[in-house]
Amino acid sequence: MSGPECCENPPGTSSGGESGEIKQIASLKSYVSGNPDSKLGVLLIYDVYGYEAPKLRKIADKLASAGYYAVVPDCFFGDPSFLKLSYKSDQPNGSILPNPGSDIKPNSRKLAVEFAKPVIHALQEKGISKIRAAGFCWGAKVVVEVAKDADIQVAAFLHPTFVTLDDIKGVKVPVAKLGPEFDKISPPQLVKPFVAALQAKPEVDHFVKIFPGVSHGWTVRYRDEDVTAVKSAQEAH
DSSP: OOOGGGGSSOOOOOOSOOOOEEEEETTEEEEEESOTTOSEEEEEEOOTTOTTOHHHHHHHHHHHHTTOEEEEEOTTTTOGGGGOOOEEOOSTTOOOEEOTTOOOOTHHHHHHHHHHHHHHHHHHHTTOOEEEEEEETHHHHHHHHHHHTTOSSEEEEESOSSOOHHHHHHOOSOEEEEEEEEOSSSOHHHHHHHHHHHHTOTTSOEEEEEEEEEETTHHHHOOTTOHHHHHHHHHHO
């Protein structure tokens, strides 16, 4: 399911200072950061606010500084209506934001998976031998689908939306599930059967943590003045 929590606390627009650049990878324009000769890649799939979200790009830059080649593909093709949401444009800066009362079409995830896989294959062709992927909210479903085919080596789901128990049962690579204490979409009690399913798959390493005092979306849409959320987001990263 999805809900208003998926659209709370919009991330704003970039104010510069990013160390990456925009490149075309497979069919998608992508924000990339890091040494292109690195053999370690990380794919980041975002929430409803897309690949331009400043805090998401900061995560990519942080991964780049740790030696990874981080890639944030534009699975929306620059068009927020890709998600088939209703939008509002009454923001002071004129930006277009998702309407919290609208819903996300499940088909958008299937299309994104079709776009994401060629990006992964393109990275493999350029010599990146180990690829991880992290999905935030909407993007978690995209990553879990990719993890079922073992196209990546490690998957992380952060405050996921739409991820089901059957999805968890189908993953073939080590996974991390990071969730907040306050989340109506993926509440802590929903995590218990996820953990049980992973424990029943000893061949798949897993790590699960619920972060206290934070809400859905906190890892990419925390408020800078919220000390608890900032600290928890940094730990999650």
